[in-house]
Amino acid sequence: MRNSAAVHAAPRHAAETSGTGKRGFWIVTSVLALTLTAASAPTPLYGIYAADWHFSSITLTVVFAIYAVALLFALLAFGTLSDAIGRKPVIIAALVLQAAGMLWFITADSVTWLVVARIAQGLATGLVSAAVSAALLDLQPPGRTGLAALTNALMSTAGLGAGALGSGALVEYAPHPQRLVYIVVLIAAVVLLVAVIFCVDETVTAKRRPQLWSSIAVPKALVPAFLAAAPCLVATLALGGLYLSLGPSLAHELNHSTNHLLGGAVPAMLCGTGALATAVMRSSSARSCIIVGCTTLAVGPGLTAVALGIGNSPLFYASTVIAGVGFGVGYLGTLRSLVTLADPEHRGALVSAIYLVAYTAFSVPVVVAGVVTTREGLEHTAIGFCAVLAVLAVTALAATLRTSNRAARVAPPSPAGLTDSQSS
Incomplete structure (x- = not known):
């Protein structure tokens, strides 16, 4: 699952770091990239595990989804820990x-x-x-405003794609297919652990007693906006869950092939397109991002359902690229539309609520799909899944247009022409 914590926007605790500051920024960026690469590395291997150990689609999706449950627990329980004890101890522990x-x-x-x-x-x-997002803001080079947020978004999505694609290549063409990818990640983790210990400055100078467990709440004034954005948020994360868990299996069925690089290419295309789309639209308004994101989230999964129904592999890959735009831009627009509306004192609780919806959407539908697959088959389940995602995206698009039109009728002009993209 991509890293969402950039929206916390933690303040600088230490002034501009010198010497290792710039180097520390890119080391921390590498930690983020490795973490998301590792998260998707098992994706091409799920089919092998299922075949070797004779477990069902239900078990496969539970193995996938338990990651999101643990992630949500850590975020809600320890999301502010690095503000209290420092960035380095938390990153080292991770x-x-x-x-x-x-x-x-x-x-x-x-x-x-x-x-x-x-x-x-x-x-x-x-x-x-949370720790890396805050550390990137702390270590961001002077005069490079926005670099931390952009790096965070791009590395998260690109890391997911790289993990699936690289793992597929190693599984298919390298020796020890069930171990080599993990050995590579293990070595990289050890190298980065040493780099963080010796080459990254601690930016939190005022330590305090940690307060665990984030509050979860949506400010009353933002409930309509939250409800309008929720379908887009759910569609985006559920789409990612589908492709990262069952995407390789769908590719194998369509192509009548067991080539694991071909399977790993499916989530890689989704995430890679999402990263590229995020970079292209990084300066666009929240409304523009949601409109583009919801449109492609409707068209992409809709075409995927058609491709699966007629057994057309090229159309399946083309629809994955279209869906990837929605995967990246839809999520960006949803976060931007909500977080910039909240007062600073309510932002943490709102972000926690967004996490709760996001990771529930990332995990629960995939498990449901695993259950349905055992009765209806993978292809029919995926078609139904994609149809639901398309409906959610259309619902989100209509809600966004209705909410923004209503706001335009009642809201006073923005001071000095400030747009939501600039304020974010």
């Missing part, structure tokens, strides 16, 4: 957890150990999300 997860993957001989490894990954990603 890297240690990531390394432990890789070791459990390497030695796994049953579904139980897959679940344990995925829990470790989810906890590591949850810890990294």
